[in-house]
Amino acid sequence: MSGEESTASGAVAGTAAGPLAGVAAQPGVPKPDAILVADGVTRSFGGLRAVDVAHLEVQRGAITALIGPNGAGKTTLFNLLTGFDRPDSGEWSFDGRSLAGRRAHQVARSGMVRTFQLTKALSRMTVLDNMRLGAMGQAGESFWRGLIPPLWAGQEKENTARAMDLLRRFKLDAKCHEYAGSLSGGQRKLLEMARALMAQPTMVMLDEPMAGVNPALTQSLLGHVKELREEGMTVLFVEHDMDMVHDISDWVVVMGQGRVIAEGTPDSVMADPEVIDAYLGKHHDDVATDSSEGDS
Amino acid sequence: MDFLQILSSALQQALGPTMLAYAICAIGLNIHFGYAGLLNFGQAGFAAVAAYGLAISVAYLGLSFWLSLLIGLAGAVVLALLLGVPTLRLRADYLAIVTIAAAEIIRRLGRSTTFSDYTGGSDGTRPIGSFNDSFVALNPFPQGWSLDLGIIRFTRADAWVMLVGWALVAFCLLVMFLAMRSPWGRVLKGIREDEEAVRSLGKNVFSYKMQALVLGGLFGALGGFVFALARDNVQPDTFSTELTFYCYVMLILGGAARLFGPLLGAMLFWFLYNFLVGTLNDLAGLQVLPTWLLTTTKSGPLVYVLMGLGMVLLLIYRPQGILGDKRELSLDVR
Known part of the structure; x- marks a missing residue:
């Protein structure tokens, strides 16, 4: 086990973040x-x-x-x-x-x-559906509320907007309606x-x-x-x-x-x-x- | 041989009560197999529990028809919980094994002489009494009326079962339509694709699988009611593994994970099945084919051979079914 103090100055990596320096x-x-x-x-x-x-x-x-x-x-x-x-x-x-x-x-x-x-x-789901699935706390993910679209349509819209933002960042927005399995x-x-x-x-x-x-x-x-x-x-x-x-x-x-x-x-x-x-x-x-x- | 007669009787079957019962069971199976990826090989068990629940509650216990319907539905829910709790945390094949065994156990219990005071044994519940008086009394069609559709005709009693059956089909499809376009349905589809991924996104996979098992099982129960009401009898062998496998064939023929897949599959399968039975029976009677191939006793098994061949060809040339999307199957799943 090496017990010696770190001697790396972070000059090479450049990532020796402040809090971890010492x-x-x-x-x-x-x-x-x-x-x-x-x-x-x-x-x-x-x-x-x-x-x-x-x-x-x-x-x-x-x-x-x-x-x-x-x-x-x-x-x-x-x-x-x-x-x-x-x-x-x-x-x-x-x-x-x-x-x-x-x-x-x-x-x-x-x-x-x-x-x-x-x-x-999730291959047989679209890229966008993959993304929407990731959102937490969705009202429409309960069975009974899911049956009544007005109870979750607003949240779905927000999640979709956020999903599209992320997809743009990851340069996947053009593929949003394709099956994830085709990526x-x-x-x-x-x-x-x-x-x-x-x-x-x-x-x-x-x-x-x-x-x-x-x-x-x-x-x-x-x-x-x-x-x-x-x-x-x-x-x-x-x-x-x-x-x-x-x-x-x-x-x-x-x-x-x-x-x-x-x-x-x-x-x-x-x-x-x-x-x-x-x-x-x-x-x-x-x-x-x-x-x-x-x-x- | 009367070709028009065979055709019209097959068409009659393709619209009638038996097809409707199969279709409703197959819609339930579509939730399990098509959307959630659950291998339920015991859909017959859900139908049987509900049918027996209804028949025994009315005919043996003397309860009201409506209460008995609820008892039948509750029976299906209890069966789903019994089967799901120990197996849904395990790999998919365990559910398959347990459901096929449970369905057979239920059928055997129905056949057994030990309980024949309650179930009527292998001849069905008719000896212990009728259970659909209340249902028959609600028939809105006038006495002596029959449903005449040109080349086919349904009796007043059948027309009433069909009205209820088609309404149930519409109801089940509406629930499916709403559920599967909701975020709830999206979670189910995710579980079908890869349940670990869904778990990693904070969804309680066990709970969703249980909900799917219960919902599909309840549809199976509705199918069981239609079987029972159409015949005023609950016969154990109606609920053999054959019922489940017919439902699978219907589902795959029509297209799994497609809203109208199971209904289209049920109509087409039941039409073809009855058309083949009628044709082969007539051919056997005419003795035009060599006897090593076809006699009146061989026509039954030969229907299964031909249906099996059709199924194999379907899986080779159109594995996605009629309404399915070929793209989905060409994807490398996992």
Whole structure:
């Protein structure tokens, strides 16, 4: 475990955000303003301990990357935190409220909305309907009220306007009446992110947002993720590609074999021997920080 | 062989009470399978529970006709909850297994001699008494009148069942139309596409699936009432798995997740079915085809062979059904 103070000045990454500047680069370090705090979260599949996180805090309003080699437990941790899987033990709170034992839709309603590694565009629905579905608190989503259009038509109009705004931002507005299944892989990623934003979350959890996206779209996706931070949202995302992580994240959490093995600014993490060991195996002398684990 | 006779009797069936009962059950199945993606293979069970609820309440318990209708509907709701609570959190196939088994259990209970004091056993409820006196008494058509549509004619009793049946079809389609264009219907369609995605957007997927199961089951119950009232009898074998599978064929033939799909499918299927039965029976009687292929005893099974062949061809050449949209099927779902 590397207990040394972060020496990264942020000169390279340029994203060593103010509040995180003085935070020590060590696993489980407290953050000045943590929105998500997890304690003792474990999950085993048979004999394999997939997730064993002693303590983890995620800073509010920052972009935090969750990296680690294949099988490190990143997606499993995502599933646990968002209520899509139940942990064997552990407590975690989001925005001051405990989320342990909450089901997935309750987690989403509390303001933590996720996307999926394998994109879940709702294929046989139009792009616009995908978006409208994302809006929270719709009166017409109750059966009886749904039968009487005047009770929800106004809200529907507002949601549609907001959906079109988001679609324009994600350059999908021209496709709004097409089936989501007809979009390209990258466009589906964009749609999924835009749909998550329809829910007006305070924290967005992106599971490999860049996987399988062509390089041109990747840049635009990165731009969108940065915009989320500018709008005050907290972003936690899983990613393999170290270059991309380096580009946009304020803070990096590294997982290996279910545990958090390192934390810090992008530069400090990439120089951390523990991380290099986890990615490349021990006894590897080359500092190859751009080891991309491509399994898109 | 009298071709016009076969044609007119098939046409009569395609507009009559039995088709209407099937159509209403199939509209319910359209909610389950077409919109919510729930694999309910026990629509016959919902129809059976309602039909028995009505018949036993009136004929055995002596309750009023209207109260008995409510009991039948309540039975369908209870069945939906019983089937849904343990299975709707699981993968789709569990609901399929449980519903097909439950429908068969209900039919077997109806057949069993143990309960024949209440159900009448395999011959139906007629021995324990009539249950549709109140319904017959409400018939607005004058005595001796019959519905004459040129080449086909319906009796006064059938015309009354048909009036109610078509009104129920219209009611069910109206509810479907309103529900499926609402945000509620959008959530159901989302669940059909990918329930995890819908869950991630803060919707209580279990609750929506349960609502869909109950609503479609209630439509199945209305279909069961039409079966029962048209025959003044509730026979257990009316509610065999065949009923459910006919409804599926009708739904897929007409176009799943299309408002008018199940109605169009029911009319077309029931017309073709009766047309084939009539034609093959006549051909068998004329003995023009070789006996290895067709005799009077073989005509029944041969109808199923031909219908099955038709179904296979439909799935190959027009899998979206008549009203379906080919684009939807060409999409890579998931």
